[in-house]
Structures are given as C-alpha cells and as structure tokens.
Amino acid sequence: MLAMGCSPLAGQSLASKSAGLTPPVQANYMLNCMGCHLRDGSGAAGKVPSVRESLLALSGSAAGRRYLVQVPGASQSPLSDLELAQVLTWMARNLSAQTVPPDFTDFTAAEVAAYRRSPLVNVRQTRARLVEASDFDKSRGPRASATSAQ
Amino acid sequence: MASRSTVIRPRRAWASAALAVAFCVCGPRGWAQLPPEPADVTEQLAVPAGPHWIWVNDVAFFAFPDGKAYLVDGDSGKMLGMLSTGYSFTSVVVPKAGGTIYAPETYFSRGSRGTRTDMVTIYDAAHLQPIGEIEIPPKRASVMPMPGAQALTDDDRFLLIYNFTPAQSVTVVDMRSRKFVGEIETAGCALVYPTGPRSFFSICGDGALLVTTLSDSGELARRARTASFIDVLKDPISEKGVRSRDTWLFASFEGVLHPLRATAAGVEAEPSWPLFTKPELAQHWRTGGLQHLAVHPGSGRLYAIVHQGGPETHKDLGDQVWVYDFVSHRRVQTITTRNKVGSIQVSQDSQPLLFACSLESNRLEIYDANSGKYLRTVEALGQTPTVLVLP
Amino acid sequence: MPSPIDTLVERMARGLARRVSRRSFLGSVGALLFSSTGVPLLPVARGEQPTAAKPDQAVDPGDPQTCEYWRHCAIDGFLCGCCGGSAHSCPPGTEQSAVTWVGTCHNPADGHDYIISYNDCCGKSECGRCLCNRNEDDKPLYMPFKSNDYNWCAGSKVGISYHCSTARVVGVAK
Numbered sequence: 001m002l003a004m005g006c007s008p009l010a011g012q013s014l015a016s017k018s019a020g021l022t023p024p025v026q027a028n029y030m031l032n033c034m035g036c037h038l039r040d041g042s043g044a045a046g047k048v049p050s051v052r053e054s055l056l057a058l059s060g061s062a063a064g065r066r067y068l069v070q071v072p073g074a075s076q077s078p079l080s081d082l083e084l085a086q087v088l089t090w091m092a093r094n095l096s097a098q099t100v101p102p103d104f105t106d107f108t109a110a111e112v113a114a115y116r117r118s119p120l121v122n123v124r125q126t127r128a129r130l131v132e133a134s135d136f137d138k139s140r141g142p143r144a145s146a147t148s149a150q
Numbered sequence: 151m152a153s154r155s156t157v158i159r160p161r162r163a164w165a166s167a168a169l170a171v172a173f174c175v176c177g178p179r180g181w182a183q184l185p186p187e188p189a190d191v192t193e194q195l196a197v198p199a200g201p202h203w204i205w206v207n208d209v210a211f212f213a214f215p216d217g218k219a220y221l222v223d224g225d226s227g228k229m230l231g232m233l234s235t236g237y238s239f240t241s242v243v244v245p246k247a248g249g250t251i252y253a254p255e256t257y258f259s260r261g262s263r264g265t266r267t268d269m270v271t272i273y274d275a276a277h278l279q280p281i282g283e284i285e286i287p288p289k290r291a292s293v294m295p296m297p298g299a300q301a302l303t304d305d306d307r308f309l310l311i312y313n314f315t316p317a318q319s320v321t322v323v324d325m326r327s328r329k330f331v332g333e334i335e336t337a338g339c340a341l342v343y344p345t346g347p348r349s350f351f352s353i354c355g356d357g358a359l360l361v362t363t364l365s366d367s368g369e370l371a372r373r374a375r376t377a378s379f380i381d382v383l384k385d386p387i388s389e390k391g392v393r394s395r396d397t398w399l400f401a402s403f404e405g406v407l408h409p410l411r412a413t414a415a416g417v418e419a420e421p422s423w424p425l426f427t428k429p430e431l432a433q434h435w436r437t438g439g440l441q442h443l444a445v446h447p448g449s450g451r452l453y454a455i456v457h458q459g460g461p462e463t464h465k466d467l468g469d470q471v472w473v474y475d476f477v478s479h480r481r482v483q484t485i486t487t488r489n490k491v492g493s494i495q496v497s498q499d500s501q502p503l504l505f506a507c508s509l510e511s512n513r514l515e516i517y518d519a520n521s522g523k524y525l526r527t528v529e530a531l532g533q534t535p536t537v538l539v540l541p
Numbered sequence: 542m543p544s545p546i547d548t549l550v551e552r553m554a555r556g557l558a559r560r561v562s563r564r565s566f567l568g569s570v571g572a573l574l575f576s577s578t579g580v581p582l583l584p585v586a587r588g589e590q591p592t593a594a595k596p597d598q599a600v601d602p603g604d605p606q607t608c609e610y611w612r613h614c615a616i617d618g619f620l621c622g623c624c625g626g627s628a629h630s631c632p633p634g635t636e637q638s639a640v641t642w643v644g645t646c647h648n649p650a651d652g653h654d655y656i657i658s659y660n661d662c663c664g665k666s667e668c669g670r671c672l673c674n675r676n677e678d679d680k681p682l683y684m685p686f687k688s689n690d691y692n693w694c695a696g697s698k699v700g701i702s703y704h705c706s707t708a709r710v711v712g713v714a715k
Contacts, residue, residue, distance in 0.1 A: 020713065022713050022714065030658075030712050031656060034711075035640065036316055047696055048696065073338065076356040119354070123335060123337040123338075124337070212669050238701055256701070258700075263664060292692035292694070293691050298682075314691060315695055316640060316695060340681075340682045340683035341683065353683040387681070462675065462677040462678070
C-alpha cells in the first residue's frame with residue numbers, strides 16, 4: 001500500500017470528500033435493503049418489487065403495515081425493532097413517488113415488535129391482495145383531492 | 151460418437167515400406183503385428199455405477215458457458231467419461247435406481263448472451279448422452295455450486311431446483327412424467343434439503359426453516375416455518391449440510407454441528423455438539439471449503455475439512471480432514487491431505503474411499519476413508535472442480 | 542521469527558486476512574490456459590489510458606487491481622479494474638447490475654468503514670483476470686443481502702452472464 005506521492009488532499013479522508021458519515025437510518029437502508037430495492041426503491045421489474053408506490057399504499061391500513069414488517073426482507077433483517085421501524089419510516093418518506101400524506105404515521109418499535117415475530121410465507125399473493133385492496137390512487141395519492149395531482 | 155482413443159504416430163513413407171517388406175518376408179512368427187482396429191467404437195458404461203465411482207462437477211469459472219461433470223473410477227484412477235452441462239453449471243443429480251442422470255442446466259442462444267433457456271437434461275447413464283430435456287423457468291440460481299441447490303425427493307419422483315432472481319422460489323419437476331409441475335415461492339429462504347418423498351426444507355434468513363410439503367402430484371400442499379434455532383448473526387450454520395439417513399448435519403461457522411432430523415411433523419433440531427474443543431477454538435480451528443462435510447452412515451463417521459483461521463476464512467481450503475464419530479461426538483481420526491482441499495465426498499460402501507478436490511486445482515485426490523492412507527491422484531479434471539457427487 | 546500462529550493472529554487483528562490461494566490460483570490456471578494456446582499472459586499494451594481515474598493514495602490507498610485492495614474485503618469474482626473498468630465502473634460492452642449486495646470495508650488510510658456496493662458487470666463471458674475472493678462478514682446463501690456466493694448478474698437486465706465485479710463506495714458507515 002505505497003503512497004503515490006504527495007497529494008494536496010493529504011490529511012483529508014475519502015469520507016470528508018464525500019460529505020461525511022451516512023446518516024445511520026440511511027446506512028441501514030443501504031446495507032439491508034438497497035441491494036435489491038435500489039437507491040430510489042424502484043427494484044427490478046419481475047424480480048424485486050418497487051416500493052415507490054406500495055409503501056404509502058400499504059402504510060394506510062393495519063394489514064398493510066403488518067405486511068411491510070412481516071415481509072421476510074424486513075422481518076429477517078439484522079435490524080432491531082427500532083431500527084427497522086426507522087428504516088421503514090425513512091423509506092416511506094424518502095422513496096415514495098407521491099407526496100407523503102399528512103396523516104401518514106411513522107412506524108414505531110412497538111408496532112414492529114408486535115408484527116415481526118411471524119414472518120410471512122405467502123408473500124406474493126398477500127402483497128397483491130393488499131395493494132389491490134388499498135385505497136391508494138397511484139396517480140393522485142391517498143385522498144382523491146385535486147391538489148395531489150402530479 | 152467418439153472413437154476409441156488411439157495414439158497417432160506419423161509415419162514416413164520409407165518406414166511404411168520397410169514394415170510392408172518385413173511383413174511379407176518374416177511372417178507371423180518373427181514379428182509382433184497389430185491387427186487393424188475397428189472404426190466407430192464408442193465405450194459404454196456399466197449400469198449400475200460402481201461403488202467407487204464419483205462425479206466431479208466443474209463450474210468452469212474461467213469458461214462459464216462450458217460447465218462439465220467428469221465421471222471417475224476411484225479404484226483405477228481413470229476418467230470414465232463426462233457430460234457437457236452448460237452455463238453456470240452446479241451439479242448432476244443421480245437417482246438411486248441408476249440408469250439415468252439429471253442435470254439442471256442453463257444455455258444462452260449465443261453462448262454467453264442471447265435468450266436464456268433453463269432445462270433439466272436427462273442423460274442415459276450407460277452412454278452419457280442426453281435422452282430428454284424438460285424446460286423449466288429460466289430462474290435457476292446461479293451460485294457457487296452447492297448440493298443444496300438441487301435435489302430429488304426421497305422417492306426420486308420430483309426434482310427440486312432452487313431459483314434466485316433475486317426472488318427466491320423452488321421449481322418442481324416430475325421426473326416420472328418428465329414434466330415441469332410448478333414453482334413454489336420460498337420468500338426469505340434458500341436451497342432445498344429433502345426430508346421425505348414429498349417434503350423438503352429450506353433455510354431462512356432468520357435461522358428458521360421453511361418446511362414445504364408437496365401433494366402426491368408435486369403441487370404445493372403446505373408451507374410452514376419452524377422457530378428460529380440458530381443465531382445467524384453470531385454463528386450461522388453454513389449451507390453445506392450432509393445427510394445421514396433421516397438427519398441432516400450442518401456445521402456452523404464456529405464449528406458447532408447442528409443435526410436436523412426429519413419427522414412426520416416436519417423437522418426437529420436435535421442437540422448440537424461442537425466439532426472443536428475449547429483449546430482448538432482458541433487456536434482458531436474451523437471448517438472451510440465449498441463442500442466441507444462428508445458422512446458415512448454405515449460406520450457413523452463424519453468427515454470435516456478444517457484449517458486455522460479467522461471467521462472471514464470460512465470458505466478457505468484446508469489440508470486436514472478430521473473424522474468424528476457422529477454418535478459419540480468424539481474426534482476419532484485426523485487425515486492429512488497432500489494438498490489443500492475444499493470439497494470432500496465419501497463412498498457409501500463398506501470399504502469407502504475419501505475423495506477430495508478444490509476449486510484451485512483440477513486434481514482429485516483419493517484416500518482410503520477408513521485408514522486415511524493416500525491412494526492416488528487423478529489429474530486434469532476440468533477447470534474449477536466444485537462439488538463431488540456419488541452416482 | 543514469529544510463529545505461524547502469531548502471524549495469523551496479527552493478520553486477523555489487522556483485519557487483513559484474505560485468501561492468498563485465490564491469487565496464486567489465477568497464476569497456475571492462467572499458465573495452464575494461456576501457455577497451451579500461445580496467448581500471452583501479460584496484457585497487450587493499449588494505446589489509451591483507462592478512463593477511470595487512479596485512486597488518490599492519500600484517501601484511497603492501494604491498488605484496485607489487487608485482491609488486497611481495501612474495498613475488496615468481501616468481493617468474489619474478477620476485478621473489473623483488471624478488465625477495462627475500474628473499482629466503480631464497468632468495462633466497455635458490459636452492463637452494471639444494479640441489484641447486488643452491499644457490505645462494509647475498513648479504509649486504513651482514514652480509519653472509516655465505508656459502505657461498498659459490489660455491483661457486477663454483466664452481459665459477456667467472464668473476464669478471467671484478477672480472480673479474488675475474500676469473505677469478511679460474508680454470510681450464507683440464506684442471507685442473500687450479505688452473501689457474495691450469488692451471481693448477482695441475476696438481477697441485471699442482461700441476465701446471469703457474469704463478467705467482473707466492482708466495489709463501489711456508496712456511503713460511510715462509521
């Protein structure tokens with residue numbers, strides 16, 4: 001590991017060049033979710049579902065929120081209940097294509113703990129059923145109001 | 151279509167003439183004469199396979215489209231034949247009845263690109279030629295080869311293939327009717343470990359098992375998760391389990407042996423036991439390699455490739471095979487290999503051979519599995535030999 | 542002279558243990574392949590410099606064309622830096638698989654643990670150069686988000702034709 005000679009950046013770090021530590025919640029998303037769901041949550045068609053619509057769609061109901069915790073990628077992750085709650089909240093607030101509605105409720109550690117102990121087996125069908133059943137209007141957001149039109 | 155191999159010696163015209171003259175002049179008593187050999191002779195294998203035969207699967211990491219499986223006679227050290235098995239090849243699967251060999255395969259229409267087709271190819275075991283193909287979803291997991299990536303149910307009726315896209319599922323193929331049956335979602339869980347004629351388990355990311363039961367015709371009947379039985383963050387089990395009768399044996403990264411027994415209800419975790427004593431752990435002994443366990447149920451012996459190293463060396467090669475009595479849990483023998491190895495297999499007969507190879511050399515080493523005595527080496531078997539499978 | 546165990550412990554403590562044998566493997570198989578076909582072992586001189594910038598040694602030490610490069614702490618495959626790409630870019634004619642697994646590696650120059658995305662480059666045969674496998678904090682196949690044993694080109698648009706692996710910095714864990 002030889003230095004290539006004097007550098008004007010000597011004394012700095014790669015970290016400071018890239019604007020410091022990644023915030024822990026975002027780092028947790030990167031390490032546990034981003035590999036498949038990608039930086040913007042769009043996933044890979046036919047292989048990994050996009051979360052850009054479904055997070056808000058499913059967060060509006062208890063069954064949907066339970067799904068988001070129980071889906072194996074979430075429930076089986078090494079994150080603590082609090083960390084998982086924070087990551088899910090971050091994802092919904094930062095990766096959604098639509099504006100986050102004012103009545104969106106952040107996930108809590110207690111909520112995650114309650115759902116988490118039974119990871120889902122029948123994932124694909126459950127997701128399809130819940131997304132279909134959600135009131136979420138993809139083009140306009142959860143409330144059919146003109147102001148949310150994109 | 152290969153003719154019997156011959157050694158071709160270039161002959162000069164004068165040598166041919168001299169020979170012809172000698173033949174005419176001297177006759178049969180004075181000279182040994184080779185009779186002409188028949189053309190178009192192709193060897194054929196005995197069926198069933200010999201007890202000391204072994205399949206050496208080659209993922210051909212430097213020629214990914216050209217996976218192979220080499221069949222070797224462990225007693226003579228001779229190569230008996232091979233199969234050409236396509237892209238990112240994992241392993242052959244051999245039904246107990248003999249007569250056929252199955253290989254889940256992938257092909258691209260242009261070799262390394264183009265349209266992908268996955269199939270189960272059926273080979274005739276005597277002629278090592280394809281006799282059938284069953285197309286399957288082009289999702290077969292492209293992974294470092296492991297026996298858990300594909301397996302037959304216990305009655306050899308259904309072939310199970312682990313898929314990864316990265317969505318996780320299992321393809322079920324009816325090998326009796328030679329038809330694709332269906333694909334079963336196994337979200338969050340990987341690989342296939344058969345436990346009966348219509349059941350298997352997969353290992354889940356939280357240390358639980360997903361037990362899947364099939365209907366008699368191979369469709370999904372039931373899926374159920376067990377409780378988590380290991381701490382996957384502290385000491386995960388490796389996926390490289392071996393089976394002795396109704397019990398699967400998995401070694402954890404820190405050398406804890408976890409027996410998982412198939413029951414009528416599902417799978418039960420039996421009490422675990424350590425492969426290494428406390429002093430040995432302090433000296434950083436651990437298992438390593440790609441196929442680091444082998445088992446001989448008849449004698450109750452479990453073989454493990456070991457080396458000394460930190461946790462990040464859990465895939466490293468070793469030049470020692472430690473042998474345990476898996477009933478008493480005691481180590482009974484140490485076998486030192488000539489070279490570092492990463493894959494082992496033991497024949498299941500009463501005079502078993504221990505086969506050993508590694509990704510990093512294309513030689514197969516053969517030892518007496520009871521005495522540990524080195525017997526022979528078979529050289530030049532493919533490029534990057536991976537898992538060893540008994541026919 | 543330190544005993545083998547002392548050396549081993551020291552290497553573990555420094556977090557630099559790696560699979561030496563992988564690198565020597567490349568040499569031995571390379572000799573097997575190339576000498577029999579007459580293809581030269583050394584790279585043919587190129588008229589242009591690679592487009593990827595050389596790392597700034599003060600903050601990004603080491604040679605990305607070696608297995609010991611700090612970012613390769615859990616890589617498995619051929620290093621794209623040896624194949625016409627770099628630690629973060631794909632060689633010409635290949636496509637980066639966005640789907641992959643993400644780990645962390647320690648940068649000895651600045652003491653930080655960086656978040657490394659091991660994106661594969663896909664779409665043609667394997668590069669065949671600079672094979673490297675290290676497994677710091679690697680986990681089995683049933684924890685895919687921490688496993689380097691998958692061919693992550695599976696998640697790419699062009700499919701499982703695996704060519705080489707990058708080690709892209711995406712964040713700083715600590």
